Amino acid sequence: MTEQLRQSAEDREFLSELHAQIGGRLAQQGHRYTSGRRKLVEVLVLSGQPMILPDIVEADPKLAQSSAYRNLDVLVRCGVIRRINVGGDHTYFELAEPLLGHHHHLICLSCGSIEDVQFDSEIEHLVDKSLNEISxxxxFTPTTHSLDLHGHCADC
Amino acid sequence: MTEQLRQSAEDREFLSELHAQIGGRLAQQGHRYTSGRRKLVEVLVLSGQPMILPDIVEADPKLAQSSAYRNLDVLVRCGVIRRINVGGDHTYFELAEPLLGHHHHLICLSCGSIEDVQFDSEIEHLVDKSLNEISxxxxFTPTTHSLDLHGHCADC
DNA sequence: GCAGGAATGAGACTCATTATCAATTCAAGG
DNA sequence: CCTTGAATTGATAATGAGTCTCATTCCTGC
Known part of the structure; x- marks a missing residue:
């Protein structure tokens, strides 16, 4: 079995677990996990980085714009997807933290790309501690924090 | 001299220093520091917290909406004012860091208010260090970072 | 004073996002 | 395997924050 295939099998398992988890969340709120919603999730998983709507529908042109917006909203309200506002024309979407893990963003001021990064747990812990002091x-009762870097990516 | 008056005199001095500094920055880029732009700065200083445009023009109804947007943009490009995107309908504006100092935000998910907070320098230093490691x-070449708390303010 | 560029403000315009609504799909019973 | 009601879909219309236009007004240097 090649590395390629092993990876792909793992991916498949990851995806089906993810779908099961998301399906449960939606059902809990009286929503169906339809194929359109499933596609949205898959596009975001495959991309591996936050995406804006035009790129999402381009990635799967079967997605209708109005339904995509509506379903992203449903998924956001169910805690499956998160909105990211960085002040371009479009809102970015990515999988929510319970699914993707806690992380931060490298936001490129030149090309507008957003990349995910993890901090080591020591730093994360220190930040948490000081945030608790602030609270x-x-x-103020915090539910989450955002720590993003603004600058220029390696390509720019 | 009452505390009230002393405070007020200090404020006046702070404002006039600020205006001088901003006037210089604008002149450097070939812009004039007109009364409309001055008013924008004063509204933001008096407010002491990030504001959205409707509140800005309400605070000084002499400000025309289109001119206010245009001038905020000029001030942003000159590094006097900063945009903050938190994903409501409106963009928030506040004085830029060189004028207001480095700080962070408490963003209330209930009422949408944004409050400024300073972290102690030890934390800030740790954060900087880890951000440099990430870079x-x-x-990635960072120019600045944003670290904001999302949650519910004391009133909500 | 005057000439020329900068700034203003009212209103038109753009375009991302949301709302509408008729048509379609789905799940659970019967 | 039909039915029924609720959820979903997608084409299209509507909304509204922010930007652009342009005629007019304001400065500033000469």
């Missing part, structure tokens, strides 16, 4: 001090 | 590892 205690201000009465 | 070295990925080839």
């Amino acid at each position: 205690a001090r201000t009465g | 070295a590892r990925t080839g």
